[in-house]
Amino acid sequence: MSDEIRAGFCAIVGLPNVGKSTLLNRILGRRLVAVSAKPQTTRDRIVGVHTIELAEPPGRAQIAYVDTPGVQDGRGPLRKYMRDAAIAAAADSDVVLLMVDAIDKRGRLPARLDEDDARELGDASRSRPMVIALNKIDRIPKPDLLPLMEQWGQFAPGVDVIPISASRGENVDLLERVVAARLPIGPALFPDDMVTDRSPQFIAQEIIREQLYHQLGKELPYACAVQIETWSERAEKKELTIGAVIVVERDSQKPIVVGRGGQRIRELGIAARSAVAEALGYSEVHLSLFVKVLAEWSRGERELKRLGYGGES
Numbered sequence: 001m002s003d004e005i006r007a008g009f010c011a012i013v014g015l016p017n018v019g020k021s022t023l024l025n026r027i028l029g030r031r032l033v034a035v036s037a038k039p040q041t042t043r044d045r046i047v048g049v050h051t052i053e054l055a056e057p058p059g060r061a062q063i064a065y066v067d068t069p070g071v072q073d074g075r076g077p078l079r080k081y082m083r084d085a086a087i088a089a090a091a092d093s094d095v096v097l098l099m100v101d102a103i104d105k106r107g108r109l110p111a112r113l114d115e116d117d118a119r120e121l122g123d124a125s126r127s128r129p130m131v132i133a134l135n136k137i138d139r140i141p142k143p144d145l146l147p148l149m150e151q152w153g154q155f156a157p158g159v160d161v162i163p164i165s166a167s168r169g170e171n172v173d174l175l176e177r178v179v180a181a182r183l184p185i186g187p188a189l190f191p192d193d194m195v196t197d198r199s200p201q202f203i204a205q206e207i208i209r210e211q212l213y214h215q216l217g218k219e220l221p222y223a224c225a226v227q228i229e230t231w232s233e234r235a236e237k238k239e240l241t242i243g244a245v246i247v248v249e250r251d252s253q254k255p256i257v258v259g260r261g262g263q264r265i266r267e268l269g270i271a272a273r274s275a276v277a278e279a280l281g282y283s284e285v286h287l288s289l290f291v292k293v294l295a296e297w298s299r300g301e302r303e304l305k306r307l308g309y310g311g312e313s
């Protein structure tokens, strides 16, 4: 039947910082999810839908990719929420795309998934049809790649191992076709024009949070959450006005985010404004940022829910 295609969910899972979100942005050709050089940037499941043409019948595939937080040990309810979100996404998917950082000396070896903090990730991946992507091959000498591919080829029976560069787009088309071939045939799961399950407000919030990761030192981004408080648009002008709050955990963190004479928060605002405009297709974005203290928010279930972590599922 002509409305039958390959359609299903593909969870993108792996250790922190391997390039999962970079891959999703590359596939969608837009900046949907936050990316940074710091681990644990992604905090929640985010769906991005991509439709591709196939050379073989049924001719088309709709892949609902689920970007997930990097799985790693860690205490506290936020870490637990993040870990559970990733494992549940893997267990619920039609195909698991396990991503490996080919330049991480320890993390690039299958034995890493036998360690305590990662075992659950390995098990959840193996419970589903799986494809392995060895990422960041733009930074690894070719001779190092083959033995690595062989080792991962033995990780699970019949697994495909695809070397890619998410940031350069190398082999990403091939990866998508391999994923698609493992999806069931049936009706499309989402309307043709749907890109994500998340609201524009959520995407804006993520972009602001991404800037915090880029512009703040080592630890502080983990103490921050972003909440959109006001949102108004004038569609005919493609103009958007947002009021957002950056939530920190302690009084002492507030001046660091604001910076001397408000310098840092101003720079943050400028960078976030243009990124939000680009991601959501507005020609002009006005953004007011405020900083608020919500004591130890990442340790309280109620506070987490208030900030959007753990409200559902």
Ligand SMILES: Nc1nc2c(ncn2[C@@H]2O[C@H](COP(=O)(O)OP(=O)(O)OP(=O)(O)O)[C@@H](O)[C@H]2O)c(=O)[nH]1
Pocket: 014, 015, 016, 017, 018, 019, 020, 021, 022, 023, 034, 035, 036, 037, 038, 039, 040, 041, 042, 043, 068, 069, 070, 071, 135, 136, 137, 138, 139, 164, 165, 166, 167, 168
């Ligand atoms: N050289 C190189 N760097 C990459 C590639 N893909 C991603 N990166 C970089 O790796 C870092 C982590 O990328 P993310 O996409 O945020 O990684 P992630 O797996 O989503 O990380 P978490 O959400 O924290 O689990 C960023 O600095 C990216 O620019 C790649 O193909 N090559």
Ligand SMILES: [Mg+2]
Pocket: 020, 021, 022, 034, 035, 041, 042, 068, 069, 070
């Ligand atoms: Mg990520």
